[in-house]
Amino acid sequence: MNQSNQRQRYWSQNLRYLILLLSIWFLVSYGAGILFKDFLDQFMVGGFPLGFWMAQQGAIYVFVLLIFVYVALMNRLDKKFDVNE
Amino acid sequence: MTVQLWTYTLVGITFGIYIAIAIWSRAGSTKEFYVAGGGISPWANGLATAADWMSAASFISMAGLISFMGYDGSVYLMGWTGGYVLLALLLAPYLRKFGQFTVPDFVGERYYSNTARVVAVLCALLVSFTYVAGQMRGVGVVFSRFLEVDIDTGVIIGMIIVLFYAVLGGMKGITYTQVAQFCVLIFAFMVPAFFISIQMTGNPIPQLGMGSQLNDGSGTYLLERLNGLSQELGFANYTTGSKSRIDVFAITLALMVGTAGLPHVIVRFFTVKRVRDARKSAGIALLCIALLYTTAPAVAVFARINLIDTVSNQPYANMPEWFKNWETTGLLQFDDKNQDGTIQYTGDANNELTVDRDIMVLANPEIAELPAWVVALVAAGGLAAALSTAAGLLLVISSSISHDLIKKVFKPNISEKGELWSARAAATFAVVVAGYFGINPPGFVAAVVALAFGLAAASFFPAIILGIFYKKMNRQGAISGMIVGISLMLFYMLKFKFGVFDGGKEAVAGLQSAWWWGISPEGFGSVAMIVNFMVALTVNYFYPDPPKEVQELVEDIRIPRGAGAAHTH
Numbered sequence: 001m002n003q004s005n006q007r008q009r010y011w012s013q014n015l016r017y018l019i020l021l022l023s024i025w026f027l028v029s030y031g032a033g034i035l036f037k038d039f040l041d042q043f044m045v046g047g048f049p050l051g052f053w054m055a056q057q058g059a060i061y062v063f064v065l066l067i068f069v070y071v072a073l074m075n076r077l078d079k080k081f082d083v084n085e
Numbered sequence: 086m087t088v089q090l091w092t093y094t095l096v097g098i099t100f101g102i103y104i105a106i107a108i109w110s111r112a113g114s115t116k117e118f119y120v121a122g123g124g125i126s127p128w129a130n131g132l133a134t135a136a137d138w139m140s141a142a143s144f145i146s147m148a149g150l151i152s153f154m155g156y157d158g159s160v161y162l163m164g165w166t167g168g169y170v171l172l173a174l175l176l177a178p179y180l181r182k183f184g185q186f187t188v189p190d191f192v193g194e195r196y197y198s199n200t201a202r203v204v205a206v207l208c209a210l211l212v213s214f215t216y217v218a219g220q221m222r223g224v225g226v227v228f229s230r231f232l233e234v235d236i237d238t239g240v241i242i243g244m245i246i247v248l249f250y251a252v253l254g255g256m257k258g259i260t261y262t263q264v265a266q267f268c269v270l271i272f273a274f275m276v277p278a279f280f281i282s283i284q285m286t287g288n289p290i291p292q293l294g295m296g297s298q299l300n301d302g303s304g305t306y307l308l309e310r311l312n313g314l315s316q317e318l319g320f321a322n323y324t325t326g327s328k329s330r331i332d333v334f335a336i337t338l339a340l341m342v343g344t345a346g347l348p349h350v351i352v353r354f355f356t357v358k359r360v361r362d363a364r365k366s367a368g369i370a371l372l373c374i375a376l377l378y379t380t381a382p383a384v385a386v387f388a389r390i391n392l393i394d395t396v397s398n399q400p401y402a403n404m405p406e407w408f409k410n411w412e413t414t415g416l417l418q419f420d421d422k423n424q425d426g427t428i429q430y431t432g433d434a435n436n437e438l439t440v441d442r443d444i445m446v447l448a449n450p451e452i453a454e455l456p457a458w459v460v461a462l463v464a465a466g467g468l469a470a471a472l473s474t475a476a477g478l479l480l481v482i483s484s485s486i487s488h489d490l491i492k493k494v495f496k497p498n499i500s501e502k503g504e505l506w507s508a509r510a511a512a513t514f515a516v517v518v519a520g521y522f523g524i525n526p527p528g529f530v531a532a533v534v535a536l537a538f539g540l541a542a543a544s545f546f547p548a549i550i551l552g553i554f555y556k557k558m559n560r561q562g563a564i565s566g567m568i569v570g571i572s573l574m575l576f577y578m579l580k581f582k583f584g585v586f587d588g589g590k591e592a593v594a595g596l597q598s599a600w601w602w603g604i605s606p607e608g609f610g611s612v613a614m615i616v617n618f619m620v621a622l623t624v625n626y627f628y629p630d631p632p633k634e635v636q637e638l639v640e641d642i643r644i645p646r647g648a649g650a651a652h653t654h
Contacts, residue, residue, distance in 0.1 A: 011643055018174055025170045029163045034334050037156075041324070047296040047306030052324045055159035056151075056382040057292060060166045060375050067173045067368035074178075075361055083646045085359045 010081040017073050021066050029059040091461035092231045099269050099465050100246060103472070106265060107250030107258045115504050118255030119186040119484050120355045125260055127362040131369025133263035134353045136270065136473040138165075138344075138370070139377060140216075141223025144270060144470035149445030151385035152392075155315075156326030158385065160336040164538075166371060166378050167337070168344025173367035176345055177354040179553045181363035182642045186355060187481070188348040188545065189489040195552040196560035197635050199494055204567050206489045208544040209348045212537045213478045213485075214518070216349075220475040221523025224468060230414055230447065231464040240523040243472065248516045251476045251483075252509050256356060259476045266469040271376060273466020277450040277459050278380050281387045284453060291383035307386055314393050319432035323389070335608030342614055343538025346546035349477040352484075360645035388449045395452060396438060397430045404428075407451035416441035475519065483512035536578050539610025543570035547617040556639045558621070561628040566621030574613040582606040 032040060037051030045053055078084035086094075112118040125133070143165070151158030183191055189209060193202030221240050228239025250258045275291075282294035286307065299305050305313075311323045321327040328336075344350065353370075354363045396404070401419060411417035418439040419428060430438045447467065450460045487508035492499055499507070544567045551558040551566075579585040581600060584592040604612060630636070641647075 007640070007644060014643075021174060022170075025167065029167050029337065030334060033159060033163055034330060034337065045296070046293075047298065047308050049308075049324050052156055052159075052308075053296070055156065056162050057379055059163050060379050063166050063170050064368070064371050064375050066170050067364075067371055070174055071361070071364045071368055074364060078361065078645055083644045085361065085646055085648060 006081060007083075010077065010083060013077055014074070017070065017077075021070055024062065025066055028054065028062045033059050086457060088457045088460050089231075089233070091458045092464050095458075095461045095465040096232070096468060099265075099469060102265050103246065103250060103262045106261045107254045110254050110258045110261050112253070112255035112257045112505075115488075115501055115508065116186075117257045118505055118508050119480075119488060120352070121255075121257040121260045123184075123356060124358055125356040127357055127366035128369055129260065129264055130353060130357050130362070130366040132267045132373060133260045134350065134366065134370035135373035136263040136267035136469070137353055137477040138350055138374060138474070139267075139270065139470055140474035141220050141467065141471035143377065143381075144274060145223055145226070145446050145467050146443050148381040148384040148388065148449075149442035151382055152389045152445050153440075153442050154326065155321060155323035157328045157333065158382070159326075160328075160333055160340060162378055162382060164337045164340025165344055166374060168341040169367060169371040169374065171341060171345040172350065172354075173364060173371070175553070176351060176549060177363045177367050178360045178645065179642045180351060180549070181354050181357065182360050182645060182648045183638075184355065184648055186352075186488055187484050188351050188549075189485060190493075191552065192545075192548055192563070193489070193493065195635065195638065196548075196558075196563045197632060198560040198564065201548075201560055201564050201567075202489055202493060204564060205545070205548075206485045208540065208567065208571060209481060209485050212347065212541050213349060213481045214515075214522075215537050217475055217478040217482070217515070217519040218522035218526065220471045220478070221519050222526050223471040224475075225523055226414075226443065227447070227464055227467045227471070230410070231461070237524045240520055243468075243475070243523075244516050244520040247472055247475050247479065248513060251479050251516070252512045255508065255512075256352075256480055259473075259480055260356060262476065263473045266473040267373060269469040270466045270473070271373065273462045273469070274377050274384075274446075275380060276462060277453070277455055278384050278387075280455050280459065281391075281449065281453045282383065285387055285390070291380050291387075295383035295386050307390065311386060311390055314390070314397075315432075318393070318397065318430065321432070323386075329603050331603055332605050332608050335604045335611045337608075339542050339608050339610030339614070340538050342542040342546045343540075343610055346541035346544070346549070347538075348485075348541075348545070349474075349481045352481060353477070358648075360648045384446065384449065388445045388452065391449070391452045392440070392445070393430065396428045398427055400427050402426065405451075407448055410451075411444055411448055414444075416444045479512055479515045479519065482515040483508050486511040486514075536574075536582065536606065536610075539574050539578070539607065539613065540571060542610035543574040543613035543617055546614055547621060551618070551621060553639070553642065556636050557625070557630050559625055559628050559631045562621040562623075562625030565624045566617040569620045570613045570617030573616055574610060577601075577609045577613070578606050581609075 033055035040051035041049035043050040116122055147161055180191060189202050189205035192205035224243035225236035225239040228234050229236040250262050278291040279289050282291040283289050285300055286294040286297040287300050288294040288297050308324055315323050357363050357366055420437050422437050428438055429435055450463055487504055491507050492504050548563045548567050581596050584590055
C-alpha cells in the first residue's frame with residue numbers, strides 16, 4: 001500500500017477518535033451539566049443533586065479521563081501506522 | 086508567630102526560590118528565550134502550563150464568584166477546564182509538529198501572508214495586555230492586605246520580580262519558576278480547604294465534604310443547609326442559579342473555546358520535544374488544574390455558609406478582627422441602614438453588607454479561625470498564581486513584538502543576538518506597561534479580562550482549527566473570518582457591556598432585554614466564533630485554493646514523526 005493511502009487511513013482513524021471523544025465531552029458538560037440538569041437534579045448522590053454535581057465536579061473528572069484515553073489511543077495508532085517518534 | 090511575620094517569611098522564601106531558579110536557567114539563544122530550547126519534559130510542561138493558566142482570577146476570585154453565583158458559577162468550572170480537551174485533541178499536537186515559536190507564526194505561515202500574521206499579532210496583544218493588567222492588580226491586592234504596604238508599592242515589587250526572571254530567563258526561566266509556583270499555589274489552596282472540610286463535615290477531602298452532612302449532629306447536608314439559608318435571606322437557590330439556560334450554555338462555550346485559543350497557553354506546547362509529549366502534557370496540565378477546580382466549588386460552599394453564619398443578624402460590635410481588617414481595604418462594607426447595630430445580610434433592598442467576591446478565598450482561613458501559618462500560606466499562593474500567569478503573558482507580548490513584528494515583518498535580517506536583545510527590551514516594555522495599568526487600573530479591566538476569552542474565541546480558534554482540519558482553507562477566508570469575528574465581538578462588548586452607543590455605563594442594565602437571543606456579552610464569544618467560521622468558509626469558496634506547499638505543510642503537521650527536526654528549520 002502506498003504511503004499517501006496509509007496517511008489517509010491514519011488521519012480518518014484519528015478523526016473517528018476525535019468525534020467519539022468530543023461527543024462524550026459534549027454530553028457530560030453541555031448535556032448533563034446544562035441541558036438535562038433540571039431532569040438529573042431529581043436524583044441525589046449523597047448530598048448532591050446529580051445535575052449540579054455533573055456541572056461542578058463530574059464533567060471535570062471526565063475531561064481529565066478523556067485526554068488520557070486520547071493519549072493512549074493515539075500512541076497506539078502512531079505505532080500501528082509507523083508514524084511515531 | 087503572628088500572621089504578618091509568617092507572611093513575610095513564606096513570601097520571602099518563595100521569592101528567593103523563584104530568583105534562584107531564574108539565575109540558574111538563563112536563556113542564551115532566541116530558541117531558549119521563546120520556547121525554552123524545545124526540550125522540556127511533559128511533566129514539567131504540564132505543571133508549568135497549570136501555573137501559567139491558573140491566574141489570580143482562578144486562585145483568588147473564582148471560588149468567591151461561585152460562592153455568590155451558586156450553580157451559575159459552573160460556567161467557569163466547566164469552561165476553564167473543558168477547553169483543555171479541545172486544546173489536547175484539536176490543537177496542541179498539530180501546533181507542536183508545526184514547531185515554530187508563536188501563534189502568529191502559525192497563522193502567518195499557514196495562510197502564507199504577513200497580513201494574516203499582523204492581524205494575529207494584534208489579536209494576541211489585545212488579549213494578553215488586558216489579561217496581564219488584572220494579574221498585576223492581584224499582586225497589589227495581596228501585598229496591601231497581608232504585607233501592609235500600599236497597593237502601588239505592591240505592584241512595583243511584583244514588577245521587579247517578574248522583570249528579573251522573565252527578562253533574564255525567557256521561556257526557560259519562566260517554565261522552571263512556574264513549576265515551583267504550581268507547587269506553592271496548589272499547596273496553599275488545598276491546605277485551608279482540607280482544614281475547613283474537616284471542621285465542617287469531618288471529611289478531610291473537600292470534594293466529598295461538599296456533599297456531606299454537617300458536623301453539628303443535625304444530619305443536614307451542606308448544600309441543603311445552604312439552599313435553606315439562601316431562601317431565608319432572599320438570595321437565589323444555591324444549586325439552581327438564576328441565569329437562563331441558553332446564556333449558561335453560551336458562556337461555557339465561549340470560555341472553553343477561548344481557553345483553547347489563548348496564545349500564552351498554546352505557546353507552552355511548543356516547548357516539549359515530541360508530539361506525543363504535547364498530548365501527554367496537556368493531560369497532566371488538566372489533571373493539575375482539576376485538582377484546584379474541583380476543590381474551588383467546595384471552598385465556595387464552605388465559605389458561603391461560614392460567612393452567613395458569622396455575620397447574619399449578629400451585632401456589628403461583635404465582629405472578629407478579620408472583619409475590621411477587610412473593612413479598611415474597602416472590600417467589605419457595612420452600612421447600618423436601620424441603625425440597629427446588627428448586620429442584616431439579605432438578597433433584597435434591606436441588605437446592609439457589601440462583600441467583594443475577591444476576599445472570599447483570602448479571608449476564608451481567617452473566617453474559619455485557622456492557624457496563622459495557613460493564612461500566610463494563602464498570601465504566598467495568591468502571589469504565585471498572579472506572578473506565574475503574568476510572566477507567561479509577558480513572554481507572549483515580547484515574542485509577538487520581537488519575533489513576529491521585528492524579525493518577520495520589519496527587519497528580517499536582524500542577527501540572533503539582536504533579536505534576543507529586542508525580545509528582552511520588549512519584555513521590559515511590557516512589564517512597565519502592565520505595571521502602569523496595575524497602578525492605574527482603567528475601570529473596565531475586570532470586565533475586559535472576562536471578555537478576553539470572547540476575543541480569543543472569536544479570532545484565533547476558527548483560524549487555527551480550519552488551518553489544521555481543512556487543507557483547502559485559503560488566506561482570504563481566514564483573514565476575513567478573523568476580522569469579522571473579532572469586530573463583531575468588540576461591537577457587542579462595546580454596545581452591551583459599556584453602553585457606548587446608548588449613552589454610557591448607566592444604559593447597560595436597561596439593554597439586557599435587547600441581548601441577541603438572550604446571550605450576555607460574556608457568552609457572545611461563541612456566537613462570534615460561529616460567525617467567524619461561516620464568513621471564513623463562504624469567502625474561501627470564492628478564492629483559489631492555497632498553494633501546493635501550504636497544502637503539503639498541512640499534510641505534514643498531521644503526522645507526528647519528525648517534530649524534533651521541524652524545530653530546527
